[in-house]
Amino acid sequence: MKLKARLVTGVLFITLVACGLLVLNGNLRVAVEFTADPAAGQGAGRAAQGAETSRYGGKAAVGPANKKLLNEEYGVNSNVSNGLSAMSSGQNPNKSPEKGIHEENKIVERPPTVAHKLQSTVQKNRTSQKTGILYTGSKLRRLFQNPLYNIPERVSTADYLLKPARWLHATAEERKHIKLGENSGEDDKSANGNGGNFTMGNGGNVQVPVRQKANDEESIIHKHKKHHHSKTIKKSKEKKLPAPTYKSEEVLHEKKPWRLLQFGITRYSLYARNDPNVEEVLKAIRTQEVTYVEMKPGGTQLKLFMEFEDTSIGLFKPWRWPRDRETPPDHFYFTDYERHNAEIAAYHLDRILDFRRCPPVSGRWFNVTSEIRQKSEDEKLLKTFFVSPVGNVCFFGDCSYYCNTEHMICAIKDHHMLEGSVAAYLPRWQEAPRKTWKHPWKRSYSRVRKADWEVTDGEAFCRQVRSTPPYDKGRRFGDLLDLTVYDFLMGNMDRHHYETFKAFGNNSAPIHLDQGRAFGRTTHDEISILVPIYSCCSIRKSTWLRLQLLAKEDYRLSDVMRESMRTDPIAPILTEPHLLALDRRVGIILDTVAKCIQKKGAENVLLEDLKDT
Numbered sequence: 244m245k246l247k248a249r250l251v252t253g254v255l256f257i258t259l260v261a262c263g264l265l266v267l268n269g270n271l272r273v274a275v276e277f278t279a280d281p282a283a284g285q286g287a288g289r290a291a292q293g294a295e296t297s298r299y300g301g302k303a304a305v306g307p308a309n310k311k312l313l314n315e316e317y318g319v320n321s322n323v324s325n326g327l328s329a330m331s332s333g334q335n336p337n338k339s340p341e342k343g344i345h346e347e348n349k350i351v352e353r354p355p356t357v358a359h360k361l362q363s364t365v366q367k368n369r370t371s372q373k374t375g376i377l378y379t380g381s382k383l384r385r386l387f388q389n390p391l392y393n394i395p396e397r398v399s400t401a402d403y404l405l406k407p408a409r410w411l412h413a414t415a416e417e418r419k420h421i422k423l424g425e426n427s428g429e430d431d432k433s434a435n436g437n438g439g440n441f442t443m444g445n446g447g448n449v450q451v452p453v454r455q456k457a458n459d460e461e462s463i464i465h466k467h468k469k470h471h472h473s474k475t476i477k478k479s480k481e482k483k484l485p486a487p488t489y490k491s492e493e494v495l496h497e498k499k500p501w502r503l504l505q506f507g508i509t510r511y512s513l514y515a516r517n518d519p520n521v522e523e524v525l526k527a528i529r530t531q532e533v534t535y536v537e538m539k540p541g542g543t544q545l546k547l548f549m550e551f552e553d554t555s556i557g558l559f560k561p562w563r564w565p566r567d568r569e570t571p572p573d574h575f576y577f578t579d580y581e582r583h584n585a586e587i588a589a590y591h592l593d594r595i596l597d598f599r600r601c602p603p604v605s606g607r608w609f610n611v612t613s614e615i616r617q618k619s620e621d622e623k624l625l626k627t628f629f630v631s632p633v634g635n636v637c638f639f640g641d642c643s644y645y646c647n648t649e650h651m652i653c654a655i656k657d658h659h660m661l662e663g664s665v666a667a668y669l670p671r672w673q674e675a676p677r678k679t680w681k682h683p684w685k686r687s688y689s690r691v692r693k694a695d696w697e698v699t700d701g702e703a704f705c706r707q708v709r710s711t712p713p714y715d716k717g718r719r720f721g722d723l724l725d726l727t728v729y730d731f732l733m734g735n736m737d738r739h740h741y742e743t744f745k746a747f748g749n750n751s752a753p754i755h756l757d758q759g760r761a762f763g764r765t766t767h768d769e770i771s772i773l774v775p776i777y778s779c780c781s782i783r784k785s786t787w788l789r790l791q792l793l794a795k796e797d798y799r800l801s802d803v804m805r806e807s808m809r810t811d812p813i814a815p816i817l818t819e820p821h822l823l824a825l826d827r828r829v830g831i832i833l834d835t836v837a838k839c840i841q842k843k844g845a846e847n848v849l850l851e852d853l854k855d856t
């Protein structure tokens with residue numbers, strides 16, 4: 244009770260401070276109300292409304308200053324510029340690139356969550372209280388301090404994915420409607436504040452629910468529990484392990500960064516810009532003892548579930564070939580090897596584009612014997628281990644592609660050491676079920692057949708997509724274009740499906756998973772990935788502005804990517820030619836958009852997601 248009282252007082256205090264800042268800074272960028280794609284939908288409108296009445300929100304003070312926001316204060320040209328020339332234009336001496344830094348203190352970020360506050364001991368040791376990010380390099384720092392990366396996010400209680408997180412963020416009144424003792428994260432319609440307006444499973448021929456993954460995901464948990472806590476888990480329950488029960492005290496005492504990170508998942512992103520748990524989770528992935536390993540069923544190539552000392556789960560993908568090996572030109576995208584370093588680079592890119600839709604991923608060296616083989620009870624996996632003629636420990640596992648002796652995965656250092664990537668795992672399926680959607684511009688995955696979009700007029704195909712749920716309203720169409728930008732930059736042709744959390748219905752950000760086939764070629768830019776942007780002649784405004792920033796010398800994408808990945812335990816993650824390809828591709832996107840704007844006018848091309856009036 245005492246703790247609860249203190250918590251309420253703390254939150255009230257934050258609200259007061261936030262409101263104070265709003266009042267004091269009439270021309271503040273705080274005024275820009277940011278809902279992920281407010282342009283479009285009722286859904287987003289509802290979210291915004293929710294945010295206004297939320298105790299974190301306060302009324303947005305919209306001032307005339309915001310109108311000048313784009314061209315002056317973001318440090319980008321809001322007039323239509325040629326992408327390649329923007330890349331070489333350098334900085335306008337009249338507009339200080341540092342402006343964002345000086346004004347930093349005025350900017351109200353998403354307020355610290357209660358989960359963050361609970362972690363105060365961890366935060367105390369951080370070098371940067373403000374951002375919670377340990378960056379030393381100047382360009383990345385400058386980028387994240389730019390106002391474009393400090394647009395406040397209006398997150399309301401209802402926007403949090405997990406029930407304990409909603410409870411932590413709720414007012415006393417709202418808490419009455421959140422029954423923590425109950426299991427499912429989905430059933431609590433009263434608490435998610437959407438008035439039953441979720442259109443889950445809404446029809447339309449673009450969406451294709453694919454496969455039930457619950458069993459896959461539960462399996463590691465079952466086996467692990469059986470192994471370590473066999474007394475507490477009854478056999479009869481193994482088939483359908485319930486989601487965790489949440490008791491308020493348990494929630495309040497939650498200290499594990501991986502769990503606190505999950506509490507930060509919202510309708511808009513997997514983590515907040517200032518969430519210190521991201522770095523904490525990366526640190527945990529890099530240093531924690533591996534306690535259990537099992538093959539992840541499903542998917543085409545070998546992946547391992549890995550459980551760590553702190554009970555968190557990671558998804559491991561192994562080193563397959565050297566970083567400078569290019570995908571052979573005759574290789575189909577669907578037969579290409581997955582690259583662990585692509586998964587790591589994709590996480591950094593996602594974050595640098597400010598999407599925050601990809602779970603944190605880190606590289607790590609593992610001892611194949613002591614940290615994989617000896618930690619597994621998975622017979623199917625164990626029987627594939629062997630020692631190669633030169634004495635390296637190898638295995639190949641069980642999967643549909645490349646799981647055979649010809650494609651073995653071998654230790655590449657000291658006979659035992661193997662590099663891999665580990666992605667922080669999303670909340671368990673039972674707690675937060677996800678829906679899988681077919682990407683409308685999915686490739687055919689056949690050597691001979693063409694996909695629909697390849698044999699249909701581009702504009703007509705785009706119109707068809709835009710008139711079909713979930714792309715007809717809400718934020719999803721903008722998200723699809725963001726995904727296009729993301730995939731084009733990485734050269735990822737393997738985006739067949741994407742996932743969202745069911746609890747959010749149609750109006751939520753997609754989760755960026757499975758980038759293992761990205762970063763395959765350095766000299767080739769796969770223009771067909773850009774087709775959605777090209778044939779719809781559309782892009783999200785905030786993304787377009789960020790790309791312009793990343794095209795500038797002071798924020799150059801290759802430089803911030805290099806810097807962002809420098810601290811990874813298996814750095815360098817990308818070779819220089821891959822980094823330089825990123826800059827070239829930024830130029831291509833900006834050129835494509837510039838041509839669209841010339842043809843159709845900015846108001847018809849840019850999807851407004853920055854309300855500035």
Ligand SMILES: Nc1ncnc2c1ncn2[C@@H]1O[C@H](COP(=O)(O)OP(=O)(O)OP(=O)(O)O)[C@@H](O)[C@H]1O
Pocket residue numbers: 456541542543544545546558581602666667668669742756757758759
């Ligand atoms: N970090 C994660 N947390 C939770 N689930 C994940 C995570 N990463 C991947 N998954 C789940 O595992 C599935 C398979 O992973 P991934 O797509 O990376 O492997 P894949 O072998 O490329 O699969 P596919 O052949 O289906 O493309 C994903 O579709 C997703 O549902």
Ligand SMILES: [Mn+2]
Pocket residue numbers: 737757759
């Ligand atoms: Mn895949």
